[in-house]
Amino acid sequence: MKKNILTMFAILGAMILIGVFYTPLPAQTSQPPISSQSQTCIGCHTNVTPGIVADWQASRHAQTTVGDALKATGAAKRISSDNIPDNLKGYAVGCAECHTLNAAAHKDNFAHMGNQVNVVVSSNDCKTCHGLEVAQYAPSKKAHAYGNLTSNAVYSALVDTVLAGKEVKDGKLVSLKATDAAKADACLACHGTVIAVNGLKKVTTKIGEQQFPDLSGWPNLGVGRVNPDGSLGACTPCHPRHSFSIEVARKPYSCGQCHLKPDVPAYDVYEASAHAIIANAKTKEFNWTAVPWKSGTDFTAPTCAACHNALIADPQGQVIVQRTHDFGSRLWVRLFGLIYSHPQPKSGDTSILKNKDGLPLPAAFTGELATAGLIDKQEQDTRRAEMGKVCSACHSTNWASNHFIKIDAANVETDLMTLASTQLILKAWSNGLADNKNPFDESIEQKWIRQWLFYSNSIRYSSAMSGQDYAAFENGWWNLNETLQDMQGWIDLRSKK
């Protein structure tokens, strides 16, 4: 009873604040109309979360109506959906346009200042305007990143082992269960959490006590986030709120949030590459927002986005490669060794793979590929040719061909090193020096993991993107050989007893 009164006062206070502080948006002729619902949001949030509002005001979403954006044609068109609801077309893409979509599906929908608002905007909501992008993303490994870890018995055992707390009992280490908090902070920070709704909770805000959905697994910016509407994937890791800028997505920093060493050293390798030295040095000369992105005039060296997903054209605007939001679709081989390099999986859901030993892996521990789930030679060739088109904007076919051959060699060699490491671990298991019940929790097993999860990957990424020291001394060949020697030493020391 008293609480209800307090809440009423809080809302009343908020209303007064709106009256006192709300600065109407300046009447600029170039500013598109804002829906009345979004104007209500802005009224309060200009004071409550001013940074969001100002960030949005400078964004493309705020500076055009959906209707005007639909008039763009050809490669310059930003909206890919055909059936945009008419009620959206006349306004800028404001708060309400995104945060009230598909309310029925949103378990995080709640009554807020007279509106029904979703806390989380999901990939399914973005699909309203950006249908093609979401359709490309949905079947990809990124969209399945949560399940690919948690629905895979092998990988989830790895997660549980790496993140397991420990106690010492009777002088011995005892493993605890990895907590949801540790998972959310580590593996699932990139892979995505499940955002669950556990009723409502009261929160004391700047303008009094209010009720909000009580969410677990949130905040989270994982690419495979399971949203409260059941859809998979977040767009904001690469297009962060509330500017949703294509410039941010095209710069390598966004990819570097998750694709960094030691396990996926793509960002580190890129930063040491000849491509990066040009892109970093000339960043202010690049046109980071042009669509299509013209090789040689808009940019003179690729970033991650240029090679892996952007719509690239020549300076005359002729398309070289189409945009894709399936980031594996220009890749024929998966450098990320699990535990060997392998052809890209056919499905973005990799938990359905099955190797010869029945494990959900693209290869057996001894290297045999789970061919049925991996793309075939023809598809590999198609993708290799697609990536080659990107290279060929600035490199001769001969150059690109030799470069790709070099990558092939790096894969073969690092796979052999993984095999040698595996043969040692198999020996340790068969000799009883280690126990394969959990293949990830003993010292020699941890050395083995380093071989395929850190060092082989570094060498392969380095070969693919020319980050030389990551092939040599920084988690590269040096470490592969040093660790192999350590594994042998570990076995020898214990075998002699």
Added chain:
Amino acid sequence: MKKNILTMFAILGAMILIGVFYTPLPAQTSQPPISSQSQTCIGCHTNVTPGIVADWQASRHAQTTVGDALKATGAAKRISSDNIPDNLKGYAVGCAECHTLNAAAHKDNFAHMGNQVNVVVSSNDCKTCHGLEVAQYAPSKKAHAYGNLTSNAVYSALVDTVLAGKEVKDGKLVSLKATDAAKADACLACHGTVIAVNGLKKVTTKIGEQQFPDLSGWPNLGVGRVNPDGSLGACTPCHPRHSFSIEVARKPYSCGQCHLKPDVPAYDVYEASAHAIIANAKTKEFNWTAVPWKSGTDFTAPTCAACHNALIADPQGQVIVQRTHDFGSRLWVRLFGLIYSHPQPKSGDTSILKNKDGLPLPAAFTGELATAGLIDKQEQDTRRAEMGKVCSACHSTNWASNHFIKIDAANVETDLMTLASTQLILKAWSNGLADNKNPFDESIEQKWIRQWLFYSNSIRYSSAMSGQDYAAFENGWWNLNETLQDMQGWIDLRSKK
């Protein structure tokens, strides 16, 4: 006698050079007057150290008089002292204005070309105009960074052990005393040296032989530098000479000089965060010099300074949080584990802490907090709310609240891992496998140090700033568990004998 004649010739030569090369500053109407004393400095130094002069000329110090700067009001005011000496008010803040202040206190004051000049400008000198900032800084941990290492028996033992040279005698390692040079290059490069004056020495310069103070512990840019006037702290690590730019201080690079992995991975974690990808991508769109710094319009993602010390306002100029130069004052918990996470210490002088075992540490090796020296729950809540205000410019209260709960969990979990590691080291000590006389110099002790000084810290910083891989594989959970296993293995191997 002959030396005196030489010196005279040198000075004479310098005077001639001034006559020959001195280009008077261009008579710009917008340029404020420069004091005659500073004009003398500039006359020579335009030739002797031209880079300094030109850098200063482009600075705010050169482009306004103190008197004009005093006219600013409210949040835009840059000068916080009330009692500025009148003789400073009519001029730009030139060489002499800073390098001749408080001469009597400066042991590094010396006769130089007819002036009495201080080599080092101290925090106490900056206080002349920037009194509030220095007053905030003076009681902080940063100002005490030298003593916090050297007056603390435990930490100075760690320093002495880490930096100890080694000889091999009779086939055995013998530890030498850590040298002042090694300390100045490593720990004290960030913490600060004592700058001592050992008389004068002759130096052959471009314009002949001259006498300068013979300084030890110099050059140094440590935040807790003990200046030749006895004051604590240098302002130049973050506001580097001679532009003293607020832009430099606001960009994360300045913090990254010292706050980087493996021990304090704040910069590395930040760079992998969603905040950084926006700040890095949009750096050219930010207004890096506006005072106050308006969230959403001047910047759309925080840097270190935004969260930890800057004066932040909303786009209408309403202050969200006041500026502070006590960088811990918005922090309730100290993530930097010594050896456990703990409430921030009450005093910036942490050498006065005393744990249950009488050691000057915020916690016992077994985790019990030295509560008397640490801020209480109420102060923790106040600071947590203060930091929450910064978050709330762009995030809902609910969002920030959940984020803070996540940090709490990371602290609890990493503290448990530190405890488990400590229980192993206690076992090794009690079993005679290692010797706790120096708790930092044996292999198993080094593994233990890694746990709390490198890996637990990484996970906590990652949780606080969302740099995910630093919680997972890059000095994170992976390393915590691997090293714990190594410690157990080290003990097992030696116990069986």
Added chain:
Amino acid sequence: MKKNILTMFAILGAMILIGVFYTPLPAQTSQPPISSQSQTCIGCHTNVTPGIVADWQASRHAQTTVGDALKATGAAKRISSDNIPDNLKGYAVGCAECHTLNAAAHKDNFAHMGNQVNVVVSSNDCKTCHGLEVAQYAPSKKAHAYGNLTSNAVYSALVDTVLAGKEVKDGKLVSLKATDAAKADACLACHGTVIAVNGLKKVTTKIGEQQFPDLSGWPNLGVGRVNPDGSLGACTPCHPRHSFSIEVARKPYSCGQCHLKPDVPAYDVYEASAHAIIANAKTKEFNWTAVPWKSGTDFTAPTCAACHNALIADPQGQVIVQRTHDFGSRLWVRLFGLIYSHPQPKSGDTSILKNKDGLPLPAAFTGELATAGLIDKQEQDTRRAEMGKVCSACHSTNWASNHFIKIDAANVETDLMTLASTQLILKAWSNGLADNKNPFDESIEQKWIRQWLFYSNSIRYSSAMSGQDYAAFENGWWNLNETLQDMQGWIDLRSKK
């Protein structure tokens, strides 16, 4: 027969494409004439490799004729050769101007669309206009980087060991021969490959099948690349194609391709330095292309290039130091320990060094210098003074002098640590715990290598450039002492048996 017809169709197709798509360059009055030969190249390559053409069009090479460039005088002059062939003077420096030079010497010269074209532009080709730069570069360590690895029995043993693949036979590791591919991807990616020509091969390009030279060791961007004309060295690692921008070369990213941790952590250390925080924060205010480069006005903090090779002047244009493309010529000591710090070698060909044990090293394993091949005290002093001039643009002589003394101390101390580590390895060898036949392939030897190749280097670079954490915890003193302890532990554990 059929293939020839196909080729003809391909060429015919290409011709048609040229007709259809070739957009003549806009008739700008400021655009210099392009030779007819280069116009032919551009005709096709605007479509085939549009990125290259556009990149070149924005470059200095495209925007001036050689004749006009020759009119510049003094420090601003970019062309240093005297005898430029007359036929080059009237045109922009286009495709043909570089790719057809010295054809007789180029084993990679081939018939291409009616021209005789070299695939690779060599340092000897660049010498046509940039003679002084190439003359400075040619005798340097960089130019000899390939031979310095491969013609040195000790270093090539290290390369072969680090990059050796492994098999497990009968439960034991067996070393394979390091492959050319692994070498090209790792060590030789920076040091340079030999680009060999193995006849012609057919390549299916965008415009049909064509014949190109079949090159091995290519692509490669190593500084000591052995070019198909026999000349040594590539200019493109620092002046990347096809803009050849001085801005790119002056920014630290270019150096960071190869000079990064753990072995040569120059870039990492620089990035953590006070110099870098200014250069990074103020990058947009710097004039990155001015020649000469004026300290204090064009830049207010040095990058790698500023200290090590650029032509630096004061704001009035008075030269402080001349440009050099021998990057060691301002260095008196070589911090890069092999295996101790040592005076710079006299010759860029370091494979001719001979230490007291007859090995091609600047020092013996026990530290005695191979003095005959190293610069003497006088030359050291000359170079130290030269570097001092760069410092003195912004620092007092006294400051710089103390800084240099600090570097001396770091060298002495880290050399003592290397000596202690060497004494342990000598003990292991003499006790039969390890075998010095290959001094690089066993676990304890790998620990020893870390000491001098990673950790001592880090401390020295940190001392020289003030990157403090690289002296302390990040591959610094912490690691030196930890690894020394590990070496002792390794020996103890095996000695007790």
